[in-house]
Structures are given as structure tokens and as C-alpha cells.
Amino acid sequence: MQRCFTLTLAQHSRLLLRNKFASVRCHQSAAMSSLLINQPKYSWLKELGLSEDNPGVYNGSWGGSGEVVTSYCPANNEPIARVTQATMAEYEVTVQKAREAWKVWADIPAPKRGEIVRQIGDALRKKITTLGSLVSLEMGKIFVEGVGEVQEYVDVCDYAVGLSRMIGGPILPSERPGHALLEQWNPVGLVGIITAFNFPVAVYGWNNAIAMTCGNVCLWKGAPTTPLTSVAVTKIVAEVLEQNNLPGAICSLTCGGADIGTAMAKDERVDLLSFTGSTHVGKLVAMMVQERFGRKLLELGGNNAIIVFEDADLNLVVPSAVFASVGTAGQRCTTTRRLMLHESIHDTVVERISKAYKQVRIGDPWDPKTLYGPLHTKQAVEQYLAAIEQAKQQGGTVVCGGKVMDRPGNYVEPTIITGLPHDSPIVHTETFVPILYVLKFKTEEEAFAWNNEVKQGLSSSIFTKDMGRVFRWMGPKGSDCGIVNVNIPTSGAEIGGAFGGEKHTGGGRESGSDSWKQYMRRSTCTINYSKDLPLAQGIKFE
Numbered sequence: 001m002q003r004c005f006t007l008t009l010a011q012h013s014r015l016l017l018r019n020k021f022a023s024v025r026c027h028q029s030a031a032m033s034s035l036l037i038n039q040p041k042y043s044w045l046k047e048l049g050l051s052e053d054n055p056g057v058y059n060g061s062w063g064g065s066g067e068v069v070t071s072y073c074p075a076n077n078e079p080i081a082r083v084t085q086a087t088m089a090e091y092e093v094t095v096q097k098a099r100e101a102w103k104v105w106a107d108i109p110a111p112k113r114g115e116i117v118r119q120i121g122d123a124l125r126k127k128i129t130t131l132g133s134l135v136s137l138e139m140g141k142i143f144v145e146g147v148g149e150v151q152e153y154v155d156v157c158d159y160a161v162g163l164s165r166m167i168g169g170p171i172l173p174s175e176r177p178g179h180a181l182l183e184q185w186n187p188v189g190l191v192g193i194i195t196a197f198n199f200p201v202a203v204y205g206w207n208n209a210i211a212m213t214c215g216n217v218c219l220w221k222g223a224p225t226t227p228l229t230s231v232a233v234t235k236i237v238a239e240v241l242e243q244n245n246l247p248g249a250i251c252s253l254t255c256g257g258a259d260i261g262t263a264m265a266k267d268e269r270v271d272l273l274s275f276t277g278s279t280h281v282g283k284l285v286a287m288m289v290q291e292r293f294g295r296k297l298l299e300l301g302g303n304n305a306i307i308v309f310e311d312a313d314l315n316l317v318v319p320s321a322v323f324a325s326v327g328t329a330g331q332r333c334t335t336t337r338r339l340m341l342h343e344s345i346h347d348t349v350v351e352r353i354s355k356a357y358k359q360v361r362i363g364d365p366w367d368p369k370t371l372y373g374p375l376h377t378k379q380a381v382e383q384y385l386a387a388i389e390q391a392k393q394q395g396g397t398v399v400c401g402g403k404v405m406d407r408p409g410n411y412v413e414p415t416i417i418t419g420l421p422h423d424s425p426i427v428h429t430e431t432f433v434p435i436l437y438v439l440k441f442k443t444e445e446e447a448f449a450w451n452n453e454v455k456q457g458l459s460s461s462i463f464t465k466d467m468g469r470v471f472r473w474m475g476p477k478g479s480d481c482g483i484v485n486v487n488i489p490t491s492g493a494e495i496g497g498a499f500g501g502e503k504h505t506g507g508g509r510e511s512g513s514d515s516w517k518q519y520m521r522r523s524t525c526t527i528n529y530s531k532d533l534p535l536a537q538g539i540k541f542e
Contacts, residue, residue: 036073037081042137045081047130048232056083056227056255058234059094060101060248066090066256071228074140074374075364075409083227086254088263094219094252095269098190101247102217106187110213114164117209119240121157124150131201131232136365138226139200140374140410141328143366153205153233155495156511160209163516167214175537178530185520187215188295189271192264194285196276197223197376198331198432201233203299206499206510207274208237208251214519216272219252221264225377227255261285268292272519275299276333279430279456279504286506297518298506299499301430302458304481304490305338307447310345312463316487317349320463321436322356324489326414329375330434334459334483334491338427339438340447346440350418353436354400357414362405374410375433384412384433387426396420396437422450430456444469452480458501459493461485482509 035052036042057064064084071080086094105113124131132147139146169183191211195203200222208218222230234253241248254260264270265288272295275285279301289296306324308317324336341349365373375381381404388402401415414434420427427437441447451460460481462473470486472478482501483493493499498513500506509515535541 035079035081036137042080044130044133045137045228048127048134049235050081050134050228050232052081054081054083054228054231056231056253057086057090057094058238058248058251058253059097060252063090064255069224069227069255071138071225073137073409074376075137077378077409080138081228083231083255085224085227085256086260088259091254091256091260091263094249094254095190095267097247097249098217098219098252099269101249101252102187102189104247105212105217105250106189106215108215110164110167110215113215114161114213116240116244116246117157117164117212118161119244120209120237121154121161123236123240124154124157127236128154131229131236133366134229134232135201136373138228139197140365140376141198141331142370142373143368145328146365149199149202152202152495153209156205156209159495159512160213163210164213167516167520169522174526176528176534178528178532179534180527180529182525182527184523184525185214185517186523188519188521189216190269191216191218191519192267192270192273193218193220194261194264194273194275194277195220195222197225198328198333199276200226200229203276203510204230204233206495207297210511210516211272211519212250214516216519217250217252219254219264219270221254221256221260224255224257230255262288265289266292268294271295272297274508274510275506279506282506295518297508297510299333299508299510300501300504300506301456302333302335302490302501302505303338303428303430303454303456304334304336304459305340305451305461306336306490307340307441307451307460307462308342308345308349309444309447309462309464309466309469310342311465312345313465313487314345314349314352317463318352318356320461320489321349321353322360324491325436326357326360326372326434327491329373329412330414331376331380331432332491334493335432335434336461336490337430337435337437338450338454339436340422340441340450341438342447343440343442346438350399350416350438354416357400357416360414362411372414372434375412376410378410380433381410381412383431384415384435387429387431387433387435388415388417390426391417391420391424391435391437394420394424394426396424396426399438401434423453428454444472448473448478455504456501457481457503458505459483459485459490461488461490463487481505 135146401413
């Protein structure tokens, strides 16, 4: 999953004010140009309920009177359509309506809530191709990844349906006669969900399906650069709620920028805030939430490594490393950014991976033959160039790629850089672009230490046939990441497991396993069904 913001919330707010009039001029220019939604080639966008101008607020009814933003296609930088964001007054109304909707939703039995989530999954299935196409168009990832992302939401809905009949706590042995000791789990209330550009559907789906099943209502703020996807998804969910005569504010939407995000972080009525984004902005969010002693679920950066030992099957290594480093143009939170190779196989693997890189089919994201699309923004292209220059200055050698492509859109060459020390500043920096740093190691101890020395702790993987090494890797002195793989890449996590990482990745867990516990509060309950009043620990008070 993660990470779009390189500005702090405060910086972003200042930029919004500073560029107010420039923004108006840009919007006027976009209005004068031909929006993609009006071209016959993109008429399918209207099947998702989208139009030239779209309201960006939903709380049971659609609205929005804030800043008008234009969504652009990363493959050609042409305007797609416009969305009107929420004002602070509209945010306030939406929170109030969501809190009221919770009173209805919380009274519905969990299995019945699961049935509503099942219907949401079915509604997504019916529009999976069209919605996946929108993800591809607006975010820039290839079509099959766009469809796959919607499928993740569908899969989590299926998972949540089963979960709706399994949520519960244990009945524990009481040391007091005539007493029962048990755990009761209840919803937290209102879950705020702030998502990033790179997975504009799936990350919301992970949170939304589980949170709803647990009895919570949701308030979503998607990335400012993928507002059309946020609107389209909300329309699908809202239709299901309306068909079941339920308050639409159960799944509310407030499109917006840093002002809305800051409000959610500071708002005591937001019982849990799930934030997906950069480590830098996540830290600011965490401090704001902690200041009010609120709950937070953070999914932040990842500086993920694949470690390849001398006994590895290189026929697995090469496609794994290429997929994990090039997929989504290096814009996954689980993208492989460091490839550590044993010195005995270093040159062979670099040669094979470089050859594979040159065969990657680059093109329009919606072309079925394309394997690699554009970066999401022009700013990302600038970050790509800056990182390459820093790597060169720090002793790195570009062995593949390294250039901006001469074509419309935000296209750059997938890049491999060798020769850098393992502790180079650029190697320890998560740059959200397709740059792979190849490092040469000698021993297992050295490789494990290098894996753990970066600040993030999201995903990691080793390739080996040594079973002893496998269990050392998964053990207390092995990888310190939340995702610890063997003979598969760092990306491509399944929804059945808990997704998240340690250290500067934030510590949050979403999707499967017992991640549902983050969306609920636990009460330890003691029930005395006797006529006596014994105290715990044998204490007598007479």
C-alpha cells in the first residue's frame, strides 16, 4: 500500500492558501480544455455516476461547496473531471450525521451487518471492470492492477461476512465461586479513514468492510489526487445502504486537503483514525491524535529488502525481484527498494535482472499488454531524478534506466543502482519511485542486520533452501518487519493475514487475522450469579 505525501499538513495548508488564485486560473484552464469524461473513449466513466462536475461530500445526501479540484490522468496529464471538496462547515455536518447514523447501525446484529457488507461486495463485483479502469486512469497503475485492487475490496467483504459470525471474546475461569469472567467486544463508534493515492480503493476497503462488520460507521477522506475514485466507490456503497433503508452517513465521504485531514486527527468524535501515507505526515497525525488520547491505526512507509543467499533458486529470484520493484511503477508501500545479494551470485543476478528490466513493456496503463505505467504526479518525477543524482553523488552506479522518458505523461525508466554502501543516506531513504538499490553482502548475520537497520519495518523476504536459516529469519533475531516472507517477493500480501509493519511504519494492522480488534473496544466483565460477595486474591473485608 502506501505513500503519497511529501509535504507536512501545515506546509500543505500554506500552499493551498498561497496558490488560491493560481488554482482558480488552473481550474478555468481545465474547464476550457476538453475533459476526458466528455470524450467517447471515456464515456464509460458515466456508468460510475460521474460527470464533468462531481460533489465531493456524502453524508446521506450529496453536496460540496469547497474548493473545486481537477483530477488529471498520469499517463497524459490531461484533465479527467472535477470534484468539489468539503468545507469545514460541511465536515462538521457530516460528522454529526455519521454519529447519528451509528446509533442505528450499532443496534443491528453483527450477522445482519455482515449481510450488508456482502451486498457491498456484490455491488463492487458488478462494476469491477469499470471501477478498475477508473483506478488505472486516475492513479496510473496498469489495468490488471486496477481491477485487482477492486478485487481486494471484494475479497475483504467476503472475509468480513464470515467474521460477522465469529467476533467475540473468551469466557475465562474465575477464581471466585459463583462468578463468570468474560470479555465483551463493542464497536468504537466513528472510524475516520484517510487513504493514499497508490491504493485508492483497496485500503479504504480493508478498513471499511472490517469496521462496518464490527459495528462502526466510517468517514473517508481519500487522496486529493484521486477524488473521482473516492466518489465512484462511495456511490456504489451508498446505493446498497439506500436499498436497505439505512442511513447513508454510515459510510460518509469528505473530499478535501490537509484542512480536513487535520480536523479528523484533532476531532475527539473520531474514535479511531486510520491513516495511510508517508512516515513524515503520519508522525504529525499520530501526535495530533495522541494529544487527545485518541486511537490511531497507522500504515506508513516501507524500505523493503529482498535477501538472496548463495543457495537460492534464481529462477524464482529474478521474476520476484522484478515484479516487486517495478510493479505499480515502484509506488507500493511493499515495493522492493533494496536487493541484497550474496557476493558469490551478485554479478550473475544483476545481469539477469538488468536484462529482465529492459524487457518490461512500458505503455498506456489501460493497454492489456502494458506491465509498467507512469508515476502518479510530476512531483514524483522530480523526486525520481533527485534520488538518482543523490545516489550517484554517494558512490552509486546506474546499471539500468535512470532517465525520464520522452513521451506524454509522467513516465520514467525503471532503474537499478549498484555499488552503494548499505548505510548510504539514499539507501535508507524511502523514495516512492522505481529505483532498486543492489547491495553485496558476505554473511547471514550481516544481511539480517542490514535488513533491520532502516527506520521502517514493513515487508522483507529471503530466498534460500536452508530450513535452519528460514526459521532464524522468522525468529527473534531475524527480520523485525511486520511481513516476513520466504521465497516470495515483498509485495503481494494476502487479505487473510494482518497487514502492517513495525517501527516507523506505524505498528498498525489492517485486513485479516485479528486486525478487527483495532476497530473495537474490549471490556472485561465479571458477573456474580451467587448470593455471596467474595473478593479476588482471597482478600477478606468484614
